Amino acid sequence: MRVLFFRHFSCAAFLFTCLSPASVQACSHLWRFRELFSNVDGTIQFIEMQECCGGPGEIHIGGFDITSEVTGKEFIFPTDLSSPTDHMYLLFGTVGFAALPGAPTPDYIIPDGFFDPTSDALHYAFYKDALLFFFDGTVPTNGVESVTFEFGTLATTVGVNSPTNFAGETGAVALVCVDMDGDGYGSPGSADCPNGSATDCNDDNGTVHPDELEVCGDDLDNDCNGLLDCDDPACLDAGCIPAASTWGLVIFGVCLFVTGTIICTKRNGKHRYR
Numbered sequence: 660m661r662v663l664f665f666r667h668f669s670c671a672a673f674l675f676t677c678l679s680p681a682s683v684q685a686c687s688h689l690w691r692f693r694e695l696f697s698n699v700d701g702t703i704q705f706i707e708m709q710e711c712c713g714g715p716g717e718i719h720i721g722g723f724d725i726t727s728e729v730t731g732k733e734f735i736f737p738t739d740l741s742s743p744t745d746h747m748y749l750l751f752g753t754v755g756f757a758a759l760p761g762a763p764t765p766d767y768i769i770p771d772g773f774f775d776p777t778s779d780a781l782h783y784a785f786y787k788d789a790l791l792f793f794f795d796g797t798v799p800t801n802g803v804e805s806v807t808f809e810f811g812t813l814a815t816t817v818g819v820n821s822p823t824n825f826a827g828e829t830g831a832v833a834l835v836c837v838d839m840d841g842d843g844y845g846s847p848g849s850a851d852c853p854n855g856s857a858t859d860c861n862d863d864n865g866t867v868h869p870d871e872l873e874v875c876g877d878d879l880d881n882d883c884n885g886l887l888d889c890d891d892p893a894c895l896d897a898g899c900i901p902a903a904s905t906w907g908l909v910i911f912g913v914c915l916f917v918t919g920t921i922i923c924t925k926r927n928g929k930h931r932y933r
Contacts (some may be wrong), residue, residue, distance in 0.1 A: 660763050687723060690749065696756075696805035696820045697764040698834055699847045701772030703802075705822050706750040706781070711810045715743035725751070728780035732773045740825070750824040755839070756832065763828040774802055802834025802849075840865040842882065859883065880888055 694707035706725070710717050711876040718740040726733045734751060752765035753773070774781060776798035797815065798806050805820035836845045836852040839862040843854030846862040854870060860883035861867040869883045875894035880887050888894060 670901055686714060687719040689714045689717045690720070690783060691810055692783070692808060693748070693774075693810075694805050694807045694820070694822065696822070696832075697774070697798050697800055698802055698837070699800045701753075701774075701776065702846070703755040703759070703778075703832075703834060703837065704769070704773055705750060705756050705769070705805075705820075706769070706773070707760075708749040708783070709752075709810075710744045710747050713745045717744040718742050722745075724784045725783045726784065727774045728782065729775040729778065730772060732770055734767060734769050734773070735869040736767075747825055748823040748827075750822055752822070755837070758839075759832045759834075759837075762833045763822055763824045763830045766825045781878045784877075786794045793907070802837075802847075810834055837862070839863060844868040844870075857883070860885075863919075890920045 679728055683824050688710045689712050690709050691711045691742050692706065693709040695770075696703075697704040699826045709723075710722045720736040721739040722736065724735045726907070729788055750763060750765045750769070751771055752762065753768045753771050755771070756762055757765050757768065794833075803819060806821075807816050807818065807821075808814075809816070820831055821829055822832075833848075834847075836849045837847070838845045838852055838859070840859070842859065842865040843852060844857055844859035844862075845852040848856045848858035854868070857869040859868050860880055866877070866884065867881050871881045871883070873882045873884075873886075873888075873891045873893040875891070876888050878888065880891075882893070883893070884891065
């Protein structure tokens with residue numbers, strides 16, 4: 660596991676600067692990336708930052724950002740923090756993470772796939788010292804473990820996740836079977852899901868899953884085989900079907916004796932209507 664974590668100045672120098680009344684506006688540079696968690700597809704992620712060095716006034720973060728070097732995604736802090744901040748945490752999480760049992764309330768919501776768990780670099784914009792590289796799949800994606808970075812030793816540890824927010828609320832999440840739409844299939848797929856380990860390609864729609872029949876012309880991959888509507892072999896014999904449930908033939912591209920809107924062009928020279 661290779662991780663590079665840079666700090667350009669000593670904590671003692673930072674603390675002296677932050678405690679000086681003349682430069683209190685500069686107090687926002689002691690935040691460090693502490694813990695990362697992700698599932699396989701990045702829909703459930705959290706990033707935890709921590710004030711590294713005992714600075715009580717690290718509050719002026721409004722307008723600064725964190726960014727991913729690989730995905731290009733960015734989060735901008737909307738406001739400053741309240742003090743004290745010494746050794747406090749900031750928790751960023753996706754909507755999917757925030758909805759999980761055991762998850763503390765994130766201080767900030769980030770978009771799905773904010774970082775690439777296989778290889779990425781995270782930046783905290785105020786100072787380049789708050790820079791974190793991780794390589795070679797160092798972030799676990801098994802749904803239970805996270806990677807934690809130790810400030811003093813620069814070492815990393817992998818263990819059960821323990822996200823903590825600014826209010827001090829901590830918890831742990833376990834993605835044994837994540838089935839958001841209740842159809843018995845998870846995303847990612849898991850052998851612990853009621854209907855098996857196949858992946859649900861749309862976990863927001865209970866009528867879309869690997870055991871569903873393809874519905875020709877509804878613009879959904881109902882059976883999760885990667886083939887949509889007319890491209891699915893299940894739709895090859897649907898023919899020319901108008902809303903009135905009568906049939907018509909396509910001659911020179913015109914469907915005769917029916918009215919409606921063409922929603923599917925067939926390989927057998929027919930159209931499906933509704």
